Structures are given as C-alpha cells and as structure tokens.
Amino acid sequence: MTRERRRTGTGSTKPSENRMAVDLLDRLQVLMRNAEVEAKDDETTVQTARSARSILECLLEDNDTVRFDVISDCVLFQEARLNTGSNTAKTFDYFVERMIASGIRAVILDDSARSVDIRDFSAALTQIDDSCRDSFQEMKRLLKFEKINGIKITERKTELDEFYERNELLLSNREMAHRAFLSALYVVGQAVEYGIAGAEVKAREVKRVVESVVNCVIADKKSTLALTHMGDYDEHLYHHSVNVCVLSVALADRLGLPKPVLGEIGIAALLHDIGKRCVAPKIVNKFEDVTEYDWEQIRRHPETGVQVLAQIKKPDKAMLGTMVAAYCHHMNIDRTGYPQTDKAIRPNLTSRVVRIADIYDNLTNARSDAMKPYSRDQALEIIREKSASELDPTLCAVFADLADVLPDTPYLAETLQGATTSSP
Amino acid sequence: METDINPHRTEKAQTSKVEAILNQIALVLRDMRAYKPENPEILKSLRACLAQLTPFLQQNASLTLLVEENALVYDEKVVYSCAEKLDSLAFVLYRDGIRLITFRAGIAADEIEAFTRAVHDARGADPHQADLVTMLWEKDLTHITYRAVDTYLDAGARERIEGLVNRSAKPDLGWDYGDVVLSRDFFVNELGLSPPQSETEHGPDPKAIGKADVKTLVYEMLEEDEQVLLKRCTEICFRIAGMADNDEMFDAVTAFLGTACEWLVASGDFSSACSIVSGLRSFDGATDLSAEKRAILLDNIGRLGEKRRIMQITSHFNHLTESRVEEIFSYLELMDPVAVGPLCELLAESDDRPVRYLLCRAISIIGREDQERMRQYILDSRWYVVRNMVLIMGMTGRPEMIPVLQQALTHSEPRVRKELARALGRIKSQEGIEILRTQLNDKVKPVRSAALTAIRDIGGNAASSVLRDIIKGKSFRKKPLDERKDMMTVYGSLGRGSFELLRSILDGKVHRWDKKTRACAAYGLAMIGDNESVQLLKTCAGKGGGPMRHAASDALVGLERGQDLR
Numbered sequence: 001m002t003r004e005r006r007r008t009g010t011g012s013t014k015p016s017e018n019r020m021a022v023d024l025l026d027r028l029q030v031l032m033r034n035a036e037v038e039a040k041d042d043e044t045t046v047q048t049a050r051s052a053r054s055i056l057e058c059l060l061e062d063n064d065t066v067r068f069d070v071i072s073d074c075v076l077f078q079e080a081r082l083n084t085g086s087n088t089a090k091t092f093d094y095f096v097e098r099m100i101a102s103g104i105r106a107v108i109l110d111d112s113a114r115s116v117d118i119r120d121f122s123a124a125l126t127q128i129d130d131s132c133r134d135s136f137q138e139m140k141r142l143l144k145f146e147k148i149n150g151i152k153i154t155e156r157k158t159e160l161d162e163f164y165e166r167n168e169l170l171l172s173n174r175e176m177a178h179r180a181f182l183s184a185l186y187v188v189g190q191a192v193e194y195g196i197a198g199a200e201v202k203a204r205e206v207k208r209v210v211e212s213v214v215n216c217v218i219a220d221k222k223s224t225l226a227l228t229h230m231g232d233y234d235e236h237l238y239h240h241s242v243n244v245c246v247l248s249v250a251l252a253d254r255l256g257l258p259k260p261v262l263g264e265i266g267i268a269a270l271l272h273d274i275g276k277r278c279v280a281p282k283i284v285n286k287f288e289d290v291t292e293y294d295w296e297q298i299r300r301h302p303e304t305g306v307q308v309l310a311q312i313k314k315p316d317k318a319m320l321g322t323m324v325a326a327y328c329h330h331m332n333i334d335r336t337g338y339p340q341t342d343k344a345i346r347p348n349l350t351s352r353v354v355r356i357a358d359i360y361d362n363l364t365n366a367r368s369d370a371m372k373p374y375s376r377d378q379a380l381e382i383i384r385e386k387s388a389s390e391l392d393p394t395l396c397a398v399f400a401d402l403a404d405v406l407p408d409t410p411y412l413a414e415t416l417q418g419a420t421t422s423s424p
Numbered sequence: 425m426e427t428d429i430n431p432h433r434t435e436k437a438q439t440s441k442v443e444a445i446l447n448q449i450a451l452v453l454r455d456m457r458a459y460k461p462e463n464p465e466i467l468k469s470l471r472a473c474l475a476q477l478t479p480f481l482q483q484n485a486s487l488t489l490l491v492e493e494n495a496l497v498y499d500e501k502v503v504y505s506c507a508e509k510l511d512s513l514a515f516v517l518y519r520d521g522i523r524l525i526t527f528r529a530g531i532a533a534d535e536i537e538a539f540t541r542a543v544h545d546a547r548g549a550d551p552h553q554a555d556l557v558t559m560l561w562e563k564d565l566t567h568i569t570y571r572a573v574d575t576y577l578d579a580g581a582r583e584r585i586e587g588l589v590n591r592s593a594k595p596d597l598g599w600d601y602g603d604v605v606l607s608r609d610f611f612v613n614e615l616g617l618s619p620p621q622s623e624t625e626h627g628p629d630p631k632a633i634g635k636a637d638v639k640t641l642v643y644e645m646l647e648e649d650e651q652v653l654l655k656r657c658t659e660i661c662f663r664i665a666g667m668a669d670n671d672e673m674f675d676a677v678t679a680f681l682g683t684a685c686e687w688l689v690a691s692g693d694f695s696s697a698c699s700i701v702s703g704l705r706s707f708d709g710a711t712d713l714s715a716e717k718r719a720i721l722l723d724n725i726g727r728l729g730e731k732r733r734i735m736q737i738t739s740h741f742n743h744l745t746e747s748r749v750e751e752i753f754s755y756l757e758l759m760d761p762v763a764v765g766p767l768c769e770l771l772a773e774s775d776d777r778p779v780r781y782l783l784c785r786a787i788s789i790i791g792r793e794d795q796e797r798m799r800q801y802i803l804d805s806r807w808y809v810v811r812n813m814v815l816i817m818g819m820t821g822r823p824e825m826i827p828v829l830q831q832a833l834t835h836s837e838p839r840v841r842k843e844l845a846r847a848l849g850r851i852k853s854q855e856g857i858e859i860l861r862t863q864l865n866d867k868v869k870p871v872r873s874a875a876l877t878a879i880r881d882i883g884g885n886a887a888s889s890v891l892r893d894i895i896k897g898k899s900f901r902k903k904p905l906d907e908r909k910d911m912m913t914v915y916g917s918l919g920r921g922s923f924e925l926l927r928s929i930l931d932g933k934v935h936r937w938d939k940k941t942r943a944c945a946a947y948g949l950a951m952i953g954d955n956e957s958v959q960l961l962k963t964c965a966g967k968g969g970g971p972m973r974h975a976a977s978d979a980l981v982g983l984e985r986g987q988d989l990r
Contacts, residue, residue, distance in 0.1 A: 208555070
C-alpha cells in the first residue's frame, strides 16, 4: 500500500497488523523501562526482546519493513495512524517522549533486526538526555557503537512533517468525520441564513463539505454515522440536515452508486429542509399540541425550499436534484404525504432516499428534552412497517442492512452513560 | 539526516525527470487554452506527458508533490514554479485548497486528460459554484489522488469550526463516539450487556433483497440526467407558480423557469424552451393574476431577451438546417420587445444570410408593436444596421412604421434608400406613396426602380395619381427611355383608370412630338389587357411604322406570352 493511500484514509493497515503493532510497541516500552532499572541480560528483558522479535517476524510476513513514525504526539504505523483500541487503553507516551527527545521522526525495522538489536535499541532510546546538542546525531552514534543491525532511524522535523502539521493532514478517519460533520453544520447554517436574507446558496461550499462527508462515509461508515447522535436542540434543524445527509449517503453507498452520485444525493439531503427557514423554530420543534395552523406552516416548507433553491443562478445537476428532493421529500410512493400533486410529479430516487433518512433521524433524534427518541431497532421496525405502503420497499431493506453501522444512542444514553459516570 | 527509507529518496536525475513531467503538464494546459478541445496538438502534448510520466511511475510507484502557493515541491526541492498566478499550475491547485497531489502507477491517458481538463476548467469556473477540488472529486480519478484543506470557508468560519472541533472533541454522549465503532464486542464482552439485535430482525432479510430490485434503483438514478431533472424542476416550479400566494415565491419560481429556458437553449432544446415560455405566457392570460404578479411575470419573461441569453443562440448558428431555423424562430418569436436590441446587435454581427433572415423575421414579430425601440436603430451610424431595421419594419407590414421609415429617406447610402422603397412596398399603405414619389426622383437608378415597384405593389388611387402627374409632366421626356417604359408599364398595371392617359399618349395627344415616349404607352396598355386596349394595340401594330408599331407588336407578343413587360 502506498504512502498517500494510507494518509487519505481510503486505505489502512489490517486490524490484525494494527494489533500486532500495538503489541510490538508495548514490548519496546517494556524494554525501555527495564533498561533503566535492570541489567541487559536480565531474564525478563531477554524474554521480552524475544517476544518483540517474534511479533516483528509476524509483521514482516506481509511487509518488507516495519515503520513507526512519531508526529506531534501521535504514533503512525506504516504511515497510517495507529489505532490503540479502546479496550486495550494502551498509550505510548513514553515511547513518544523518548523518540522526540532523541530527535527521531521514524524508526524502521527489517528482518535483520535480532532480539538483541531490539533490546539495545530500546536501551539507547532511554540514554539521550536534554543536554545533548544534537540528539539525533548522538543517537546515530550510539546505534553505531552498539552495532545495532536492522533498525534505522530518520530525523524529526523534516519539511514534510511541518507541512503535514501545518495543513492538518494527519487526521484519523474519526477526526476527519468529526471535522466534516462540523463543517457541514456550519455550511448548512450559512445556507439557511443566506436563504433568510434572500441571498443565493453558496453551492461551492455545500459541494465541498458534502464531498468530505461522502469521503468519510466511504472510509468509515460507523465513525461517521456515530456522529448523527451529536444532537443540539438549539440548532436541531442544522443537525437534522447533516444527519440526513450522512444517512442518505450511507444508504446510497450501500446501493453501490458511484461517488459523484453520492455527492449529489448528499447535497440534496443536506439542503432538503432549507425551506423550514421560513417556519418559526417553535413550530418546527413542536411535537405535541400541534395546531392546524402549525401544520399548515410546516406543510409549506417544500415549496419554500424550492423558492430558496430557485435563486441559484447557475443550477447544475446536483442543485436540480436538490430542488426535486426539497419538494418531494415528504411525498410517499402511495401518493400520500405532501405536497399533494397531480400524477406528473412523483418522488425520484433521491427524494425516496432522503425520505427514509429523514424519517429515521426524526425518530431517533429528540428535538427537546421532553421528547423520548426511538431506539435504532424501534425506528427500523417503524420503517419496515412503512415499507409496505409509503416507502420504497427495496430502499427500506437496504437501509435495514445498515443496522450494523447505525449507532443506537438511546441505548448508549440510558445504559452506558450511567455506567461511565459511576466509574471513577 | 539518515538513513534508508525516505520515500522521496531521489537523486538529481529523479528531480529533473519530475521537472520535465510538470513542464509537460504545463504545456498541455497551455495548449488547452490555445486550441479547441478536439485539436490534435492537445492530444500530442498529452501523449508526450504520458510518455514521461509512465516510466517514472513504473520505477517509483508514485509521484507525490507538495503544493505551495507558487511552487510544487518534490523531495523537498522545488520542481515547478511560476510567478504568474494565472498561468501557474501550482497556484490553481493551491487556491482551491489542494496541498498534496499524487500520481500513481497505472495512470492512463484519459486520466491525465481529465486532470488537466479539470485544472483548465477551474481557471474559468465561477468561484461560487464549484472549484478544482469538486471537479476532481466528481471525476473520481483512480490514479490521481489529492488532499485538500477547507479554503472554501473564510477565515472566520474556519476559526469557528476549529473552536467547535476543540470544544466538542469528545461529543457529549457520555462516551467517546469513535469507540462506538467497537461497541458490539465492547457491549457484550466488557460491559456484559445484551447484544444488539441482528439486522435481519429490522426488516426484510438484507440477503433476500433482490439484486434485480437494487439494480433497477441504480439504473433509475443513473438515468436521471440533467435534462430529466430539469423537466422535473420545471413541472414543480409551474405547479408552485400556479398556487403561489406570495409574490416572492412567484418571482423565484418564474425566474427559475427563465433560467431553465436559458439552459435548454444552451443545449439546443428549443422546443422545450418554447413550452416553458408559452407556459409562462399562459399565466399572463389568467384572469386571477394580481397586478403585482403580472408585473413580476412580465419582468421575468422580459429577462429572457437579455443580451447574455440571446447571445447563447449563436452557438447553434453553425450548420443550420431548415428545421433548426424554424425551431429557433419559434423560440425567438415568443420573446419580449426587450430582445430587439440584442437581436439587432446579433444581426449586425452576422455574415450568414439565412441567419440574418431568421433574425429579421424574429425581430419583425417581436418588435412590431414597438416602433420607438426601432426608431433608435434607424438613426444608427452603421448603414447596414439601418438597412436591416428598414427591412424589418417593412416585414412588420404596419403603417405605423412609416413615419419612422421616413427618416431613412435622406440616408446617404443608396442601399438603405432602396430598402426603404421595398419596405414601403411591403407595408402597402397609401401613406407611403408620398415618400415613394420623392424616391422616383432619386439620383440612383436602383432606388428609383425599387420605388416604382413599390408603387405598383401599393396600387390604388394615390399611386395612379402620382404616376399620372409624373407621366403627364414635361420633365418625363427627360427620363431614360427604359424608365419611361417601366413607369408606363406600372401605370398600366394599376388598372383600367390608366387607359385614358395611355391612349392619349399613344394617339399623340400628350407628348405628341416624342415618338419614343408615345411608344412606351403601348406597354402600359398591354398591362391593362382589356379588349379596348388590345384593339388599340392591334390597330397601332398594323399601321404606320417606327417605334410605335414596333412597341405595339412587342407588347402584344408579351401579353400573349404572359410576360412581365417591364
């Protein structure tokens, strides 16, 4: 796997390799700590070095070399961010600290590294102190002096390092998803604000942010979909829009649609409720005592959505699709829903995808404290029931297929939150 | 700096190769700016680019470049730089947020072309609509990848998002949301909770989802192209416009329908564009349309005639077929008089005769009620613009245009004055006769000839009266013989009322001493063609000699053969 592929997050190391890399680093840390208090030939140290060597051998089955980078405070394995895993809760602060103190950017091990080399390298790492004028050169001198084979090092702070750091390119899938989600929130908020001011929606921003969302959904559905429960009652409309965007893209991706089409569906989903900008928030967020007047106001939002989107001076395919979805996302395939139209106007696939995502998000995300959201399973059950008449049955089935990646936040909120708060 | 594994380990030769590759890409971009897309020069430079890139990638697997504002960096060395931002490959990439770009082994010519085409298009793209990142993203290139930062957000927005990222690094779920990824195993093994239900309980068994059903959905999506979506949007907007209870909404959707027209015209679908304009005009006929909405509607229809939109049509002027001409005409005739100006400009620039005729027809329909708009073009400094406008006013057939046309009477260009006579002939109004009387004395013969034809076309008492006065006048004999003959012929064609004067001339009661003028009267009588005239001609042909006998015989032959005697 090439360097850039890993960085973009579109590819990553295998989970099993990741676990072995964590174990190898763990052994290195043990060796480093032992070196500070034990003799080189201490039995525990020898055993740990052998263990490290055997892990290295496993890793070298599929790789020519094994590389660990330290950038800022994170560790990269084979140039992809190392996932330490929540259940192992391992940290490599000591390794990171010593690598930085030794002026090392990366350590590369190959098959010629014996267990004694690993042991001696770990010991060398602990020997460089702050008084060294050129810690990296000192480290190199030490490696030469100890005759350590099969382990090579590179210096920290290359131009490339600075470049990556400066441009925030070293983000994990999870971090990228988080950033994309927040950017989408911001952009959809702006789109609604512009809409209120009667200005044109900034199509470029919307496209760019949806591209990020699509990339994140493709790279890591679970992490991205997990964000759909990051609700905020004050900005429910924005959160709902972004949630529907993420859910729609995930559903469309499961259909096997190509990336540009996912982008178009994502844009349509992100702006599907843009017409609600004309409805008072207190009406939008009402879930009980809804009067006929309230309904009338809410039922107008598809038309208002078209009104806002119609102001785009150069609408392209994505924006046309968005306009159709904004108008049709409350239409059912059995001709119920709203707005009621003649036969000519039927919900297209984008609208039907958005409709399912919209219903799911409305069911699983509360608009206020007083509202109890449905669990994932309850919501999927409701969607399954509706698939008999109102919703596209094939799409519903494909959506249900997403169950393994859809988060179940009420489940988390009611059980896990209590568990974590009671823990020390 | 150690040791072995710098991925950009290079020697000078490698750097030179990269420089050569980037220079070649810059050359492709230059060719794309200079030539039309199908030009073979572009293909040639693309091939040269591939020829340099392929061996490099075969050797190195990939080529990763750092993008700086004015330079591209490879292995910490600047391998491309260009101070002129508009020409700079680096700047185009940098401006839209690309900070790292990688070419991978296996790259094909079409991918390089798609990449360079995107860079080329991005230079001229509307910055509010799309940028290079979006263009590359949509192309979804397999062997060219990139990393981009959010430059599309302004500094304030970036700062705000940064704040949100830091504030909500761990969203308030009571849990690190990232670990939800591991939640299934974690719930069961670590927390001892019951496992989530299996997905098959949520609905139809996903494994049982028919592949054919999914395929149908995918095809539905892929077949939904821009034209289909535009049609849907048009239907939606017409529906909303018909039900809109506020002016803003009505304005937005009718304006969009105008935009849809623009799109359709650009793509050459004039019949759909016609349907939209006709649909908009049908609102105008609705009795319940408020005055405000009517004003909005007319304004939006009027905008279809804006110069920018009219100029779009020119892209369809190449290889015009007859049916295409009619399609364009059907669309143009639905425009508002506002379109007259841009159409006239277009007309002035056009060298193609069928195009000019098409535009004249269209303008004559659109502007027929608006002589004031046409008046300004009658005073234009370009003679050909004036001539076109005179022609168009003639095509309208409206007598109201005559006062405007009169301004061309003294135009210095004979071709304008000639066109004026023809225009008056087309309008066929007695009001034009006085102008034509003047033109019969024009110093240029084709103008006089056209004026005479126009008088014949108009006919009636006024025409007869004008010609009678001229023919009877003493100066008539000074006119060239062919003109005298033409005038008599036309006079005769005006009907039986001309008989007495023509007979008098033939008999020598008028112009007695001018036999040639008298002979011309024979042609006029032939044009009357009734028994009395024919008898008179036969008598004349059977006696005497000289020009009168010859003319009478000639006229009789012409009459028998149905010839135009002029």
